[in-house]
Amino acid sequence: MFLRKRMAFTLFFIGLLVCSLFLTFPAECSITLRIGHIMSPLCPMNQALEKVFKPYIEEKTKGEIKVQIFPSAQLGRAPDMLEAVKMGSQDIFVGGIVWYTAWVPKAGLIEVPFMFNEREHHQRWVEKVMNTEIQQEVIKKGNQRFINLRGVRWDRGPFRVIASRKPIFTPEDLKGLKLRVWPSRVVPRAWKGFGCDVRTIDWSEVYLALQQGVVDAVTTPIVSVYNQKFTEVVKYVTELRDQTIMYLFSINEDVWQRLTKEQKQIIIEAKDEAGRWYNSRLDDVANETIERIIKEHNAYYIKVNRKPFIDIAHNKIVPDLVSAGLIKEEWVREVERLR
Numbered sequence: 644m645f646l647r648k649r650m651a652f653t654l655f656f657i658g659l660l661v662c663s664l665f666l667t668f669p670a671e672c673s674i675t676l677r678i679g680h681i682m683s684p685l686c687p688m689n690q691a692l693e694k695v696f697k698p699y700i701e702e703k704t705k706g707e708i709k710v711q712i713f714p715s716a717q718l719g720r721a722p723d724m725l726e727a728v729k730m731g732s733q734d735i736f737v738g739g740i741v742w743y744t745a746w747v748p749k750a751g752l753i754e755v756p757f758m759f760n761e762r763e764h765h766q767r768w769v770e771k772v773m774n775t776e777i778q779q780e781v782i783k784k785g786n787q788r789f790i791n792l793r794g795v796r797w798d799r800g801p802f803r804v805i806a807s808r809k810p811i812f813t814p815e816d817l818k819g820l821k822l823r824v825w826p827s828r829v830v831p832r833a834w835k836g837f838g839c840d841v842r843t844i845d846w847s848e849v850y851l852a853l854q855q856g857v858v859d860a861v862t863t864p865i866v867s868v869y870n871q872k873f874t875e876v877v878k879y880v881t882e883l884r885d886q887t888i889m890y891l892f893s894i895n896e897d898v899w900q901r902l903t904k905e906q907k908q909i910i911i912e913a914k915d916e917a918g919r920w921y922n923s924r925l926d927d928v929a930n931e932t933i934e935r936i937i938k939e940h941n942a943y944y945i946k947v948n949r950k951p952f953i954d955i956a957h958n959k960i961v962p963d964l965v966s967a968g969l970i971k972e973e974w975v976r977e978v979e980r981l982r
Contacts, residue, residue: 674906675709676700676898679718679727680737681846683870687921687928688737688797688890689714695917703909716847722826728895729786735894736787739799740773741827743893746784747777751829752974755964756837756885757949757956760982762798765887767981782896790892791911795918797890800864801925804880806873807860808853810943811881814838814951821859823849829969834862836960837952853877864888866925869932874940880933881945883952 682688689712697710718724718733721742727733736742744751749772752758759765774792782788805811807820818838824830831841844852852858854876861873862885868874892914899907936942964970 673709674707674898674902675711676734676894677711677713677718678735678737679713679716679724679733681716681721681724682714683867684714685870686714687866687924688799690924691797691917691921692737695920696913699913699916700909703912704906708906708909720845725785725787725893728893731786731895731897733895734898735790735892737890737892739888740891741825741830743777743781743785743891744828747780748828748969749971749974750777751827752970752978753888754827754830754833754886755956755961755970756833756883757953758961758978759887760953762796762887764982765889766796768978769889771981772977781893785893786896787893788896788899790894790914792891794911795915795922797918797921798925799888799890800866801929802865802882802884803862803886803888804865804868804882805860805862806853806868806877807879807881808877809859810879810945811860812945812947814955821857823852823858823861829964832964832967832969833956833960836963837955849873850876865929866932869935869940874936874942878940878942879945880936880942881947883947884949885952885956 692712700708700710721738724736725742728736740750740753820839822839822841823844824841826843834841842858849861933944965972
C-alpha cells in the first residue's frame with residue numbers, strides 16, 4: 644500500500660512538472676520582433692523588410708522568431724521609437740543616424756552637407772568610428788546596438804535631392820528658400836549657412852506643408868519623391884548628393900543578449916540578404932522615380948555642378964558648426980584623414 648501511494652505521488656509530481664514545462668517553454672522560446680520605421684510601405688526599404696528580412700528569419704528559425712513590421716511611423720515618431728527600443732517596448736528601429744545624435748553628438752557629422760565625398764569615404768568612417776566608439780555609446784546610453792555595421796550597407800537614397808517650388812542651379816538659388824528640415828543639432832544651422840529659411844517639420848507632414856506653402860522645398864532621398872507625391876505640388880527636383888546616408892538597424896540590447904548565438908547569426912544574415920535585395924533594386928527605383936515625376940507630374944529634373952555647394956560647405960558651414968560647438972575640429976580632421 645505504501646509503495647503504491649509513493650508511486651502515485653511520484654507520478655503526480657512528474658505530471659505537474661511536465662505540464663509546467665509545456666506551459667512555460669513555448670513562451671520562452673517564441674519571440675516576436677517588433678520593427679518600426681517612418682518610411683512609406685511602398686519604399687524599397689520597407690519592401691526589403693517585408694519580402695526578404697521577415698521571411699528569412701521566420702523560415703531559418705523554424706518559427707522560433709516572428710517578425711512584425713510597422714511602417715509610416717505607426718509606432719510613433721522616430722525619437723519616440725528610439726526611446727521605445729531603449730525601454731524594450733519596441734525591439735528594432737530602422738532609420739538614419741540623425742536620431743542617435745542625442746546620445747552621441749559625434750554621429751551628427753554624417754548630417755553635415757558634403758562632409759563625405761563618396762560612399763567609400765563614408766564607409767571608412769563607419770568602420771573606424773561608428774563601429775567602435777559610437778556603437779559603444781549607443782549601447783551605454785540607448786540600451787541598443789547597431790546590427791552588423793560591417794555587413795551589407797543599406798544606402799539610403801541612393802542619393803539625395805531637393806524637391807522645390809523654384810529651380811535650383813547654384814547656391815544663390817538657396818537664399819531665402821523655405822526649406823523643411825528634420826529635428827537635428829546640426830542640420831538647421833548647416834542649411835542656414837546656405838541662406839535657407841529652415842523649418843523643422845515631421846516627415847509625415849511634409850506634403851501638406853509643401854501644398855500649403857509653409858515650406859518651398861524639402862531635401863529627400865530621390866526614391867521618396869514620387870512615393871510621397873512631393874512633385875504633385877512642387878515641380879523642380881535638383882540632384883545635390885549632399886549626404887551619404889545609410890539605414891541603420893538598432894536592436895534592444897537586452898533582447899539581443901537573450902538571443903542564442905544561432906539566432907543572432909540568422910538576424911545578421913537576414914539583414915545582409917535583404918540588403919542585397921534592396922541594393923539590387925535601388926538604382927532602378929531611382930531611375931523609375933525620375934521618369935515618373937517627369938511624365939506623370941510634369942516635373943523637371945536638374946543636375947548641377949556640385950563644386951560651388953561643396954566649397955561653401957567646407958569653407959563656411961563646417962567652420963561655423965565648429966565655432967558654435969556643434970561639431971569638433973578633431974572630428975573633422977579625422978574625417979579628412981580618411982579621404
